Amino acid sequence: MNILELIGIVVLLYYIINLMLWIVLDSDIELAVKEKFGQPLSSLRGKVVWITGASSGIGKYLALDLAKYGVRLVISARRENELIKVKEECLDNCHGLLARDDILILKMDMLDIDKHEDHFKNVIDHFGKLDILVNNAGRSQRAEWDKIDIQVDRDLFELDVFSVINLSRVVVRYFKQCAGGIGHIAITSSGAGLTALPFSASYCGAKHALHGYFASLKVEEQKIDVTVFCPGPIATDFLQESFTADPNKKYGERIASDDRRMTAERCGHLFAVALANKTYQSWVGLFPVSLLLYITQYFPNLRLMVMKILGTRGIKKIREGK
Numbered sequence: 001m002n003i004l005e006l007i008g009i010v011v012l013l014y015y016i017i018n019l020m021l022w023i024v025l026d027s028d029i030e031l032a033v034k035e036k037f038g039q040p041l042s043s044l045r046g047k048v049v050w051i052t053g054a055s056s057g058i059g060k061y062l063a064l065d066l067a068k069y070g071v072r073l074v075i076s077a078r079r080e081n082e083l084i085k086v087k088e089e090c091l092d093n094c095h096g097l098l099a100r101d102d103i104l105i106l107k108m109d110m111l112d113i114d115k116h117e118d119h120f121k122n123v124i125d126h127f128g129k130l131d132i133l134v135n136n137a138g139r140s141q142r143a144e145w146d147k148i149d150i151q152v153d154r155d156l157f158e159l160d161v162f163s164v165i166n167l168s169r170v171v172v173r174y175f176k177q178c179a180g181g182i183g184h185i186a187i188t189s190s191g192a193g194l195t196a197l198p199f200s201a202s203y204c205g206a207k208h209a210l211h212g213y214f215a216s217l218k219v220e221e222q223k224i225d226v227t228v229f230c231p232g233p234i235a236t237d238f239l240q241e242s243f244t245a246d247p248n249k250k251y252g253e254r255i256a257s258d259d260r261r262m263t264a265e266r267c268g269h270l271f272a273v274a275l276a277n278k279t280y281q282s283w284v285g286l287f288p289v290s291l292l293l294y295i296t297q298y299f300p301n302l303r304l305m306v307m308k309i310l311g312t313r314g315i316k317k318i319r320e321g322k
């Protein structure tokens with residue numbers, strides 16, 4: 001065998017192993033490696049982490065996972081009753097590592113941008129510091145591209161983008177002025193932030209916009225860690241609240257119990273791994289979502305071909321976990 005043949009075999013083996021990992025793993029390879037060999041979640045013990053949208057779904061399970069390792073939490077959302085339940089579950093799960101005062105409930109509507117400073121002051125008054133902000137609150141969308149009322153685009157961007165940017169600016173100013181420029185901001189993006197999906201144009205636009213904003217933050221403030229976490233289909237109640245094409249109508253459906261979706265618990269855990277390891281961009285999802293996300297990231301030309309072969313209905317089926 002000559003040297004060229006050897007190089008050819010090594011390259012081929014590399015791609016075959018990668019392909020197998022993209023098929024079997026439920027996250028990107030970096031995150032899977034970090035989960036096994038990276039910083040353990042206990043490295044976050046004692047840190048103060050503020051999670052928005054912590055009353056249900058991914059935010060709730062992220063809070064539960066972090067509580068197990070003694071991470072002090074600010075949990076915020078509009079439904080205070082749900083937050084009270086999340087706090088109790090966190091305290092039950094924390095193996096005595098947290099006291100009641102270590103979890104602060106912050107009833108907060110992200111859309112009340114004028115109150116973001118006050119909410120932040122509450123956090124600092126309570127804990128004296130903030131280490132990580134997780135911008136998780138958000139709503140998805142199901143709607144045909146040409147039927148979307150422009151007011152829906154505005155409302156969706158107001159919640160999924162502008163409220164996130166405003167709160168993050170309050171926190172980044174604090175990191176720069178009071179924490180030596182060091183801190184960590186995370187966002188819950190989506191597979192829809194990495195690639196276009198049908199029937200969610202405003203949502204795809206919004207999640208893509210977040211990638212731009214936070215990539216800019218990362219190059220401008222290099223000491224601040226940024227984590228852009230991109231879940232594929234996750235088993236939460238998000239479809240109930242999803243935007244439609246009509247500003248006055250929510251989607252109002254529930255996911256089916258046999259849909260092929262990652263559990264919110266697993267997603268929350270992988271999010272915690274991404275935070276502990278300060279990964280810049282991570283994605284999670286079951287096959288074939290994980291494989292498709294790899295293709296969209298690294299083989300843009302192949303992506304167009306695959307999208308064409310799958311067709312709108314095929315992509316929709318995968319996206320809905322069918």
Ligand SMILES: NC(=O)c1ccc[n+]([C@@H]2O[C@H](COP(=O)([O-])OP(=O)(O)OC[C@H]3O[C@@H](n4cnc5c(N)ncnc54)[C@H](OP(=O)(O)O)[C@@H]3O)[C@@H](O)[C@H]2O)c1
Binds near residue numbers: 076138139188
């Ligand atoms: N589930 C998926 O398949 C999936 C996939 C990719 C990305 N994501 C993203 O994951 C994030 C969480 O979604 P989820 O699936 O966990 O759905 P979810 O259970 O509906 O959670 C949404 C959270 O956002 C909060 N929220 C919504 N509007 C708010 C507002 N105006 N002010 C404050 N909080 C608000 C909700 O709390 P209150 O109602 O109590 O305010 C809730 O805690 C979203 O950003 C979503 O885009 C989800």
